[in-house]
Amino acid sequence: MTTEPASARGTLSREKVVRAAVEMADESGGKVPSTRKLAERLGVQAMALYHHFRNKDALLDGMVDFVFAEIEFPAEGVEWKSAMRDRAQSMREALIRHPWATGLMDSRANAGVATLRHHDAVIGCLRSQGFTVAGAAHAFSLLDAYIYGFVLQELALPFESPGDLEAVAGPILEQAAMEGFPHLAELAVEHALKPGYAYADEFWIGLDLILDGLERHRTTWT
Amino acid sequence: MTTEPASARGTLSREKVVRAAVEMADESGGKVPSTRKLAERLGVQAMALYHHFRNKDALLDGMVDFVFAEIEFPAEGVEWKSAMRDRAQSMREALIRHPWATGLMDSRANAGVATLRHHDAVIGCLRSQGFTVAGAAHAFSLLDAYIYGFVLQELALPFESPGDLEAVAGPILEQAAMEGFPHLAELAVEHALKPGYAYADEFWIGLDLILDGLERHRTTWT
DNA sequence: GCCGGTACTTTACACTGTACAGATTTCCTG
DNA sequence: CAGGAAATCTGTACAGTGTAAAGTACCGGC
Known part of the structure; x- marks a missing residue:
């Protein structure tokens, strides 16, 4: 019984996460999205983000550099x-x-x-x-x-x-x-x-x- | 059996709260204290603050003006x-x-x-x-x-x-x-x-x- | 003495970042 | 090709956040 959402593998990458985070922040009029909201938009569980960023601050660094x-x-x-x-x-x-x-x-x-x-x-x-x-x-x-x-x-x-x-x-x-x-x-x-x-x-x-x-x-x- | 912490009446005031918040922010090196920590320092429960400030933003306004x-x-x-x-x-x-x-x-x-x-x-x-x-x-x-x-x-x-x-x-x-x-x-x-x-x-x-x-x-x- | 408002407490809820422990897929090595 | 290691994503959990709602003790004025 292999449920299909088992493999969301390959959907994430540093760049894609940063880009999505920037988009969401722009849309929401200035507020950085929470890890859960961001993960949801990326079709992924919140903790998945932490395999690409040490912590949220690292994500924010990426957004600023963007x-x-x-x-x-x-x-x-x-x-x-x-x-x-x-x-x-x-x-x-x-x-x-x-x-x-x-x-x-x-x-x-x-x-x-x-x-x-x-x-x-x-x-x-x-x-x-x-x-x-x-x-x-x-x-x-x-x-x-x-x-x-x-x-x-x-x-x-x-x-x-x-x-x-x-x-x-x-x-x-x-x-x-x-x-x-x-x-x-x-x-x-x-x-x-x-x-x-x-x-x-x-x-x-x-x-x-x-x-x-x-x-x-x-x-x-x- | 009147427990003594029943009446913390009169301990709070807009000014005192702002002053304590500023102190705590200075001590902690730049982070605004949470409502609970701030209340604790004032010998009071967190929600007590909301009788003097509509919400936390109003407190922050006060801190800036300070x-x-x-x-x-x-x-x-x-x-x-x-x-x-x-x-x-x-x-x-x-x-x-x-x-x-x-x-x-x-x-x-x-x-x-x-x-x-x-x-x-x-x-x-x-x-x-x-x-x-x-x-x-x-x-x-x-x-x-x-x-x-x-x-x-x-x-x-x-x-x-x-x-x-x-x-x-x-x-x-x-x-x-x-x-x-x-x-x-x-x-x-x-x-x-x-x-x-x-x-x-x-x-x-x-x-x-x-x-x-x-x-x-x-x-x-x- | 009662009574309404003031000042505070209690409890509760939705939401946050993230630690920790799997589960699964992919890749590299022998 | 086998099998273990690594990479990637999931599930659950916890401590902390702001604050809504309702409760409780105290006060001054009639």
Whole structure:
């Protein structure tokens, strides 16, 4: 009496598991799936996953590296400013497309090969265009911190489209909650609530300021 | 036979719970305590917490606001550049002192009063020194993203002191893992592994670049 | 003295990651 | 080809999580 579900053999692999986990996390809007749900989607029992990953953290490492593999990185010859702009945009898009990724990256020290390749390419691009070793380190640290931090702010916003902003901020402003915070109120009324405002625009403003500053130090930085 | 633990009445309060939760999170090195552990420390049963917080998320909101209450914010008169430097340092210290806080801030849209007061003071300082409304918004977004992002990178590092760096990076470099990443290797050998290097220094380099850029746009930014 | 609300306890449930012990299929070696 | 070893997946189990629901002791006000 050989029951047919006996052999699910060969259905699993590191890559397939990671891909399924990423899909499910994307669908569920930011929550990493549980081992059981993930196993179910793969047509397998929960414990089967542990033959491909030491523990769940290893799976999460794989998921983070999967995201990094989607980020475009510059070739060495490309003009550095536009290269940095492109990779910033690409990184931002990837982190927004996979909103669970940012939350995983803290406390995750084990960089995968996609992550390393990406970092290497960025630094290579900077080095090939006059940045000193130290300068490239400074630039990378600064750019990465900014991009990462900005996306986190962006993801934490409680609204999706600029239209939603008014719906969210309006009541707050009217409530007494805003009393005692005059500058916040001013900023909201005269800036953030103006038609046409989108927080996303702030990304390019800050990035351009940083790139201009980097240009200024490019060849001289120690 | 009135058993004495019958009345733990009056032992709890929103503030006391938050304070204990923060303490426990700090002690455990970054993990938010479970409701049961937290209750135990407070000499109370787990469900007692739910009379003071709608759910655990509300507790986490309180913890985040507690951290913001520790961050120094500038008075309006103070010279803006040094004020921003001070608040950046203070924010960075607080986030490092409570390493669990960064992880909580994403997906946490409900700002508490300490958070609002802090933001208001920063924007007020900028506004009082020639920044336009839009300029203050740009500056705030940029500075906050950078500080936040930098601290996240810093906390993700797998070592604590500069001395540990060599111990961690050395083996990695020697291993074949580094093959194929020449620029990363160069950066490590010629910069990050040099004696006297500390990643923390990068914070001020990036911050000064940003502040210089802000100075340049201060009065003219739209 | 009673009485309603407040503050806490008790019990219970669904869900989590994963340790441990099989069962079965595949592959390598003699 | 035989047979043992290894790889892969299953079954069961356990400790831990957040929290819903109902119960119980205490309090201040009529």
